[in-house]
Amino acid sequence: MAFLKSRFIKQIIESFIDLAPIFTVILFFQFFVIEQPLPDIINLITGTFLVVLGLTFFIIGLELSLFPIGESMAYEFAQKGSLFWLLVFAFCLGFGTTIAEPALIAVTNEAAEIARLGNMINDSDAAKSSYAFGLRITVAISVGIAITIGVLRILHGWPLHYLIISGYAIVVLITPFAPQEIIGIAYDSGGVTTSTITVPLVTALGVGLATAIKGRNPMTDGFGLIAFASLTPMIFVMVYGIIL
Amino acid sequence: MTSWLTNFSDTLLDTGRDVLPIAAIIIGFQIIIIRKPILHPGKTLFGFVYVVVGIALFLQGLQMALFPIGELMAHQLTTPEFIKTNPQTTIANWQSYYWVYAFAACIGFATTLAEPSLIAVAIKAEQLSGGAIHAFSLRIAVSIGVAFGIALGTFRIITGTELYMYIVGGYILVIIQTIFAPKLIIGLAYDSGGVTTSTVTVPLVTALGLELASSVPGRNPLLDGFGLIAFASLFPIIAVLSYAQIAEWRNKGSLT
Numbered sequence: 001m002a003f004l005k006s007r008f009i010k011q012i013i014e015s016f017i018d019l020a021p022i023f024t025v026i027l028f029f030q031f032f033v034i035e036q037p038l039p040d041i042i043n044l045i046t047g048t049f050l051v052v053l054g055l056t057f058f059i060i061g062l063e064l065s066l067f068p069i070g071e072s073m074a075y076e077f078a079q080k081g082s083l084f085w086l087l088v089f090a091f092c093l094g095f096g097t098t099i100a101e102p103a104l105i106a107v108t109n110e111a112a113e114i115a116r117l118g119n120m121i122n123d124s125d126a127a128k129s130s131y132a133f134g135l136r137i138t139v140a141i142s143v144g145i146a147i148t149i150g151v152l153r154i155l156h157g158w159p160l161h162y163l164i165i166s167g168y169a170i171v172v173l174i175t176p177f178a179p180q181e182i183i184g185i186a187y188d189s190g191g192v193t194t195s196t197i198t199v200p201l202v203t204a205l206g207v208g209l210a211t212a213i214k215g216r217n218p219m220t221d222g223f224g225l226i227a228f229a230s231l232t233p234m235i236f237v238m239v240y241g242i243i244l
Numbered sequence: 245m246t247s248w249l250t251n252f253s254d255t256l257l258d259t260g261r262d263v264l265p266i267a268a269i270i271i272g273f274q275i276i277i278i279r280k281p282i283l284h285p286g287k288t289l290f291g292f293v294y295v296v297v298g299i300a301l302f303l304q305g306l307q308m309a310l311f312p313i314g315e316l317m318a319h320q321l322t323t324p325e326f327i328k329t330n331p332q333t334t335i336a337n338w339q340s341y342y343w344v345y346a347f348a349a350c351i352g353f354a355t356t357l358a359e360p361s362l363i364a365v366a367i368k369a370e371q372l373s374g375g376a377i378h379a380f381s382l383r384i385a386v387s388i389g390v391a392f393g394i395a396l397g398t399f400r401i402i403t404g405t406e407l408y409m410y411i412v413g414g415y416i417l418v419i420i421q422t423i424f425a426p427k428l429i430i431g432l433a434y435d436s437g438g439v440t441t442s443t444v445t446v447p448l449v450t451a452l453g454l455e456l457a458s459s460v461p462g463r464n465p466l467l468d469g470f471g472l473i474a475f476a477s478l479f480p481i482i483a484v485l486s487y488a489q490i491a492e493w494r495n496k497g498s499l500t
Contacts, residue, residue, distance in 0.1 A: 018363070021354035022444075026313055029350070033343055034320050039313065046248075047309025051358075054302030057294045058360050059367075065291025067368070069270060069282070076278045085277045089269070096265040102258070103446050114466045160431050161422045168415040175408050184407055184470030191441035191477040196299055197266060199361035199439050203368055219372050223431030226365075230438035230477055 007060060015055040023048065062200050070204025071211070078212035083155070087148050093205070094147035094229060097198040099140040107192055108132040108139075111185045118181040120244065135240060142236035143193050146228035147202065153224065154209045157216060160224045167231040174238050182241035189237050190230040199226060255307075256300040263296055302360070302443065311447055314351065318452040321347055322459040338402045345395045348452060352394035352476065355444040356387040362439045369432050377432070382484070386436045389483025390476045394449060397475035401456050404463060407471045414478040421485040429488035436484045437477040449476060 030036055038044060077086040098104060112121070112132040121127045153163060175183060194202075207222035216222075274282055282288055320326060321344050356362060366379035400410055422430060441449075449472045457469035 018358045021357050022310065022351075025347075025350040025354045026310070026317070029317055029321070029343075029347055030313070033347075034317060034326070036320070039316065043308045044313065045309075047305040047307070050301045050305030051309065052305075054298045054300070054305055055358070055360060055363075057298030058302060059298075059363060061291045061294025061296075061298055062364055063291070063367075065288045065295060066364075068284075068291075069288055072283055073270070073273065073278065076280060080278065082277070085273075089273050089277070092269045092273075093266075096269050100262050100265055102262065103442070110466075117466060160434065164434055165419050165422070168419070172408075172412050172415065175412075181467065184467065184474075187407065187411060187474035188470050188472075191438065191473040192446060194361065194438045194442065195262070196360050196443050197263060197295065199442070200364040200368075201266065203365055203435070207368060207372065219369075219428050220431060222372065223365075223369075223435045225435070226438040227431070227434030 004060075008056065011056045011059055012052060015052045015059070018055065019048070019051055058196070066197065066200040067204045070201045071208035074205050074208025075212045078209060086151060086155075090147040090151040090205075091144040093144075093198075093202065095140045095144035097195065097201075098143040098193050098229075099136065101193060101195050101198075103192040103195070104136060104139055104189070107185065107189060108135040111135055111182070114181045114185065115244075118179070120179065120181065131244070134244075135237065138236050138240045139189055139193060139233045142232040143229045146232040147225055149232075150206065150225040150228040151209065154206060154216060154221050155213065157221060160221075160227070164224075164227055164231065167228075167235065171231070171234050171238075174235065174242070177242055178238040179241045182238060186234050186237035186241065189233040193233050194226055194229055198229075202226060202229070251307075252300065252304050255304045256297070259296050259300045259303070263292070267292070299360075299443075306444065306447075310444070311451075314448045315451040315455075317347065318448075318455040322455045324459065338399065341398070341402050344398055344402070344456065348398040349391040349395040351448060351452070352445070353387045353391035355448055356390040356440050356476075356480075357383055358444050359440060359442060361442050362386060362436070365432075365435060365439050373428075377429075381487070382432075382436075385483045385487035386440055386480040389436075389480035390440050390445070392483070393475035393477075393479030394452075394472055396479070397472040398452065398456060400471065400475075401453060401463060401468050402460050404460075404468065407474070411474055411478060414482065418478070418481050418485065421482065421489070424489065425485045426488050426492050429484065433481050433484035433488065437481040440480050441473050441476050445476060446473060449473060 030038060077089065109132050112128040115121045115131055116123055116128055121131050149163070153160065178186065202225045203223070206225040207218045210216040210218040210222035274280070362383055366382045369377045369382060370379040396410065400407065425433070453472040454465050454469040457463040457465040
């Protein structure tokens with residue numbers, strides 16, 4: 001417990017340093033560029049305090065739970081040698097963490113609005129929500145596939161850059177065929193899928209696998225899962241736009 | 245005070261709901277497939293609670309302190325009165341938006357530095373590389389990439405140039421850099437594109453993009469407001485690959 005206490009104090013100071021630049025930028029622009037007083041000082045101070053506290057809890061919790069659990073599961077799967085279940089797990093992890101992602105829900109709703117304005121779908125709430133839901137499922141499946149391919153890559157030791165560059169090539173090739181309205185959304189959807197809980201868990205899974213399997217280097221082979229998860233949604237969302 | 249508490253409990257519930265599928269998958273596979281008890285169940289549960297409470301506090305604080313003022317500033321910086329353009333004009337003069345570029349770069353840099361998922365990946369990279377990659381330097385490199393990306397993205401919205409030209413150009417640069425970059429860093433560099441854009445960056449950057457697209461003459465917020473996240477995911481890859489390249493050259497230089 002004493003360890004946790006000193007860890008906590010150290011982390012609070014670090015969190016404060018991490019967040020200081022944001023407040024510097026805000027204060028500088030508010031006072032010197034826009035030249036306005038701060039609108040709500042009490043909320044600003046309380047909110048800052050909460051952000052620092054939240055980041056501290058998150059980082060400590062990360063090292064206690066998400067990192068060790070991701071690595072120990074990767075290790076257990078490697079020990080068991082069940083490729084099928086490992087791939088099922090990888091798919092579920094990608095799909096399950098993405099389908100509920102709030103940022104994704106927001107983006108798909110906006111995409112449905114754009115599709116309606118572009119007369120791609122009927123002007124009704126039912127058509128809009130089914131379009132948004134279809135898009136969400138599409139992105140979630142694409143992230144599931146991404147993590148599965150990424151895990152296969154670690155197992156086989158395929159070089160990451162060939163796969164990523166081929167992915168880029170596909171994005172570039174299908175962009176001219178995708179409807180104009182969906183391109184911005186498609187490109188952005190790559191970035192919004194990877195949430196704060198998914199990233200540490202998936203990173204730990206990749207690093208754990210690369211550590212447990214002989215002949216793999218955790219540094220060169222362990223990373224790359226997030227890269228796949230940011231790439232495939234772009235392709236799938238554009239294909240979704242082309243088909244509909 | 246009570247409204248604050250209900251707000252917080254809502255955020256906590258939402259975060260809990262987001263974690264639920266992940267927890268179900270982990271527990272399900274642990275029990276049915278791996279069939280072994282989780283090591284240190286108490287510690288893990290404790291850590292999970294910390295993560296959920298931490299994210300809820302973090303979001304609550306952002307909603308109180310950062311998002312309102314960030315959105316207000318994005319609005320104030322893009323109004324025609326502040327830019328001092330003629331409200332009748334139909335063509336935007338991109339040079340009068342210099343404060344927008346400065347704000348975009350600064351806020352991109354600062355929010356990325358505070359991004360929890362990036363901190364997590366940086367910690368892991370430092371552990372694995374045995375300290376050869378310094379967590380803080382990596383985060384600075386990524387933040388510089390995001391700063392440049394978002395500034396360029398606002399330039400694109402103001403000039404109304406095609407998004408795909410920038411993205412394709414960026415990809416070509418990444419491919420060229422990949423050929424020369426030290427192999428050790430490639431996976432990490434590619435990953436750093438995806439981790440930069442989450443909790444802190446996405447809401448602020450989206451607000452900036454939408455405000456900008458609705459105030460610049462001739463732009464449609466629905467069509468032109470998107471794309472900033474794509475910039476913020478692409479340029480960190482270039483920045484991290486450059487960082488590794490420079491580090492390698494300096495090491496070679498000191499040897500000869």
